[in-house]
Amino acid sequence: MFFRLVILSLWNRRSSILLTILSIAISVSLLLGVDHLRRQAKDSFTKTVSGVDLIVGARSGQVNLLLYSVFRIGNATNNISWESYQEIAENKNIAWTIPISLGDSHKGFRVMGTTQSYFDHYRFGDKQPLAFSKGESFKGVYDAVLGYSVAKELGYQVEQKIIISHGLGKVSFSKHDDKPFTVVGILQATGTPVDRTVHVSLAGIEAIHLDWQQGVKIPGLVISAEDALKHDLTPASITAMMVGLKSKIATFKLQRYINEYRKEPLMAVLPGVALVELWQIVSVIENLLLIISAMVVVAGLTGMLTTLIAGLNERRREIAILRSLGAQPLYVFLLLMIEAVVLALIGCLLGVALIFVLLSIIKPILVTEYGLFISAMPISLEMVYVLTIIISLAALLGLIPSLIAYKRSLKDGLTVKV
Amino acid sequence: MNLNTVSVSSLKFHWQSNPDWVLNISSLAVKQKEKLFLQGPSGSGKTTLLDLLTGIHVPVQGTIKILGTDIGSLKTTRRDKFRADHIGLIFQQFNLLPYLNVIDNVILPCHFSDKRKNKVLAQGTLHKVAVKILDSLGLDDSLYHRQATQLSVGQQQRIAVARALIGQPELIIADEPTSALDQDTRDVFIKLLLKSVADTDSSIVFVSHDKSLAHYFDRQININSLANEDVEI
Incomplete structure (x- = not known):
């Protein structure tokens, strides 16, 4: 009652x-x-990137390194030479590496040069691999793979030709318009900055910059897209690299090895730690x-x-x-x-x-x-x-x-x- | 053996905030089954007397015995229990909880008094007994599941009577229950009330300023005549 x-x-x-x-x-x-x-x-x-044990770049702050390598925000202070990359990649503790090369853009979306290793080893969320919704990974020098949002916002399909701009501005006047890329694959949504990235091969990045120096086209030097393929397209340097280890136990050992690397000033950060630090901001x-x-x-x-x-x-x-x-x-x-x-x-x-x-x-x-x-x-x-x-x-x-x-x-x- | 249902002696009362006596009764007794008409103009302390008889307030001086129990000596919670067990109240109007239907309003006292509930259960279910009382008061069964607010004042007052009578409390106190009724309804109401009270062997104290009702009762008293000489009213 x-x-x-x-x-x-x-x-x-x-x-x-x-x-x-x-x-x-x-x-x-x-x-x-x-x-x-x-x-x-x-x-x-904090799960923007997972399964990567170390991120290596030129010596700066760990948040800065994380911002440009993972979030495509800001710029690298310096590069890693290709020789150093190769030497580190051959370390016996390392299972795989993903070299990345940044600096160009397409209609405001960052263009990232990388290798097949990226599609094989990069993980996000709960160790989810990248998956293609359409097409496949890049094979040729002028192939591009689009992140989900890039394709969606620009309305691109596979076979679409795209021009990469030099630098990062949305409206860039210096375009690599002599060497158009072809979209060969579109990734599924990840909810991470991968969605807003245009992926091309390291060779592609190298090719479009053959006739460039210090950010401007070298006057009088014209190398056509076909001619460029005849050049050695091994990059001289990369922006950063992601590293997967055979055993996590070696993490700090390798981190110290990289931080104390003699030939150039490098740093290695643990992405999880750096992500938490960034989140605190x-x-x-x-x-x-x-x-x-x-x-x-x-x-x-x-x-x-x-x-x-x-x-x-x-x-x-x-x-x-x-x-x-x-x-x-x-x-x-x-x-x-x-x-x-x-x-x-x-x-x-x-x-x-x-x-x-x-x-x-x-x-x-x-x-x-x-x-x-x-x-x-x-x-x-x-x-x-x-x-x-x-x-x-x-x-x-x-x-x-x-x-x-x-x-x-x-x-x-x-x-x-x- | 105290045969009186109510027995008041040397009662004096004033409010805490004001030391002037507002009530002064040298003696008042109500016998078992007696129907008493207590008459007094407004401002004569009727309401205060009712609050004292029902144990809402306690005398400053003197004693009030209901069924032989000095209710002034009981603790607050015991007084509330005592009221639930032994006293049925009928007010001028707005007796009913607007959100309960007629039957629930009538059986509500049984929720507060096991004693009355058991008396009812000895005769049948709560619902059956409530219906029986309502029926004897001439209330049609089409009204039983209506909300109290959908009924006329006359109907509401009769339901209040049913509620006061359920579980046969020894004392019924009615505070001007007819003041909101018209002449015809009033006479019918009083007759029904007094008949029902007689059926349950209860005593009734009927308070009103309207002398024309006095002839229905065994005895009538003017509240002012109860006072000692020094009372200030």
């Missing part, structure tokens, strides 16, 4: 109560959503978002408090009737406490349901439009604790109207005139 009274009394005031529940539900789903996206972003970010915003969402939940609960206190006056009669029938002040107190808890509970459950529905709606959109994979499970153990805290907080706030009603029920007679 007690719970029937709680439920029926709430139902009797359903218009204001439903709005209260709705505001709690929306705030809770916002909190859950922000927290979920934050975790997913962190998770996907972003995490300030992440925490700020979380704090804002928490404030919204507090606002939702305060709204509930307002509704409950405002409702007390209309309910004086109801409370007087219960008192006249022998209900103790404690009973009245509990009636209001349970009411606050029930509201918060329903609000939280509805909020959870709401976020599930929202996620199931936006999940396919994120995959097809942005190549982002997010898990459909927005509830973490921490969030279960947070929901418990929200309900406890509601109970704490519920003390206010409950105590008012308690004191009133002691003071008011049975004949309250409303």
Whole structure:
């Protein structure tokens, strides 16, 4: 009967109560959503590259190296000579290497020179390999493989001819237009910077720069696309390399070997460590978002408090009737406490349901439009604790109207005139 | 052996915030099965007296015994329990919880009093007994599952009577229950009320300012005549 009274009394005031529940539900789903996206972003970010044990580049900062080699942001301070690359690649601890060469672009997308090794060994997410949605890996010097977003945004298909621009500007005036590339493959979405990269062979990068020096075309020197193939297209240098080891135990040994490499100043970083360091820069915003969402939940609960206190006056009669029938002040107190808890509970459950529905709606959109994979499970153990805290907080706030009603029920007679 | 249902002696009461006496009753007794008409103009302390008789407030001086129990000496929670077990109340109006249907409103006292609940269960189910009482008060069974707010005032008051009577409490207190009713409904209501009270062997204290109702009762008392000389009203 007690719970029937709680439920029926709430139902009797359903218009204001439903709005209260709705505001709690929306705030809770916002909190859950922000927290979920934050975790997913962190998770996907720290898994941008996986299965790579070391990233090697010219000596600078580890975040800088990570930014240009993995995220294609910024530029390398210096290159690695081809000789050094070969010497390091032959180290007995190394299972495979991926050389990468950056510096050119196509319509704002970075062009990266690499080898077949990239498609064989590069991993992202939970050690997922790169996969082709169309076509295959590059074979010829002037073949290109497009990342998912490049093909999608530019509307390219296999067989499309593309011109690579020198440098990184979106509108570049120095184009390698004498040596067009042909798209031979398009990768599946990865949700990583790979999607925004045009991949060509190291030889291709070398070929387009044969008649260039210091970033400008050498006047008078013209080497046609066919003639270029006759030249030795072994690069003189690369931008960075990714390394896979035979055994992880050798990681630090090899890192030290590279960091102390005599012939040129190099550095090797552990991508996982560097990614976490980079994430920490972003995490300030992440925490700020979380704090804002928490404030919204507090606002939702305060709204509930307002509704409950405002409702007390209309309910004086109801409370007087219960008192006249022998209900103790404690009973009245509990009636209001349970009411606050029930509201918060329903609000939280509805909020959870709401976020599930929202996620199931936006999940396919994120995959097809942005190549982002997010898990459909927005509830973490921490969030279960947070929901418990929200309900406890509601109970704490519920003390206010409950105590008012308690004191009133002691003071008011049975004949309250409303 | 105390045969009186209510026995008040040397009762004095003032509010905590104000030391002026608002109620002063040297003696008042209501016998078993007695129908007492307590008459007094508004402001005469009727409401305060009812709050004292029902144990919402306690006397500052003197004693109130209900069924031989000095309710002023009981703890707050015991007083609430005592009220639930032994007293049925009927107010001027708005007696019913608007969100409960008629039957649930009638059986509500059984939720607060095991004693009354057991008395009801001895006669049948809560629902059956509630229907029986409602039927004896002339309420049609088409009303039973309606919300209280959908009914006329007269119907609501009769449901309040059914609620006060369920589980046969020894004392019924009615606070101007007819003031919201018109003349015809009022007479029918009082007759039904008094008949039902007689059927359950309860005593009734009927408080009203309307002297024209007094002839229905065994005895009538003016609240002012109960006062000692020094009372200020």
